[in-house]
Amino acid sequence: MSKIHVTTTVNGEPAEFLCEVQDSLLDVLRDQLHLTGSKEGCGSGDCGACSITLDGRLVCSCLVLGVEAEGKTIGTIEGLANGDELHPLQRKFLEHAALQCGFCTPGLLVATKALLDANPNPTETEARYWLAGNLCRCTGYDKIIRAVMDAAAEMRGEHA
């Protein structure tokens, strides 16, 4: 059976892979490109653990076909840190202990980055609604929201 050849860009680097039509982009990222930061919590769009950006837009990679990546620009959690230097959001999640098991964390970080790119100064309510599709069974969300608001303030230069 011949697979489909797809050429795309992941975190700024050209990438190519072979996949079947029914393979989700999440399957491809994890199994073909070995970018295992994106997680599969549900496979049905409910949990947000697989959050990525597709041409800059936040989506669930479990609800995108691998073949749809052709010619697109993909951003994953692996592109967040600058080499060994953590992104301010990652630092703040650690400082605020905004994770326990960590399964939801990559998706939350990608989703929060997309929020702050669109709106650097969100209210807490805006942040909570934006992140309503990212489920966390451990933290109770408060620490996550505190980390998000603190990181946003730092990124706006309000801690300097």
Place this chain on the structure above:
Amino acid sequence: MPRLSYAAPASVPDAVKLLAGAQGLAKVMSGGTDLLVQLRSGRAKPELIVDTKKIPGMMGIRETADGWVIGAATPSAELSEHAGFSAAYPGVVEGTNLIGSTQVQGRASLAGNLCNASPAADSVPAMIAAGAVAVVVGPTGQRSVPVAQIVTAPGRTSLAKGEFIFEFHFPKVSGKQADAYLRFIPRTEMDIAVVGCGVNLTLDAAGVITAASVVLGAVAPTQVAVDATSIVGSKLDDAALAALDTAARAACNPINDKRGTIEFRTKVAGVLARRAAKIAYDRAGAR
């Protein structure tokens, strides 16, 4: 099982040819937020997926002399980011803004929401109330179909083999006209409507309603229009609101399920119709 194939044609004729010529079941894909869930669960078993997003015109929002043209596959996030369309049709955008999460809205389209044909689809009541028209393309050419005539039963549409929706036309909003959409769910995010209600009102300079369209979702097998004649000629006073409540309840033919009983859905339909009408009335009055 035959192998699933995928095509992303670059033109309407190419897409129609693929859909009409398919041997087995061919499915159109816009954002895939319904289709891919159904594919994975085995509920949909297509042999061909035709992704229409590469066809020029399927994505995007344009204002014309007659109103607004929305590409059928435009993600709902793009609608809420569009200041002009959001100002013209706040109710339609309230509906699309309730579809799933931010992530789901990054993909979910009006055509997919409509053609998935769920009675609870959040964008549909306000689209019908707006008098939106779907431009349907297919093997016999192009036809314009009111959105209200697309869904025929849960999971069923009036589209023939080879046909798909290319774009939606929303009439120009003029004078004191505005819309609103409200839904009831047991929580504040990420749930399926127990009842949804879209209202579109036009007022004269004195604030008297000259035209009213009220449409309910999730209270019958398809979206249903409420007989809103009782509020036309009124300033939406208490008597008019009470009459609207009665008319909304009369339009219901709901199911019993874990989200709500028949009685509850019927009552909530009346309440939401009143509340959405008030919001639309205030918005129209402010124009």
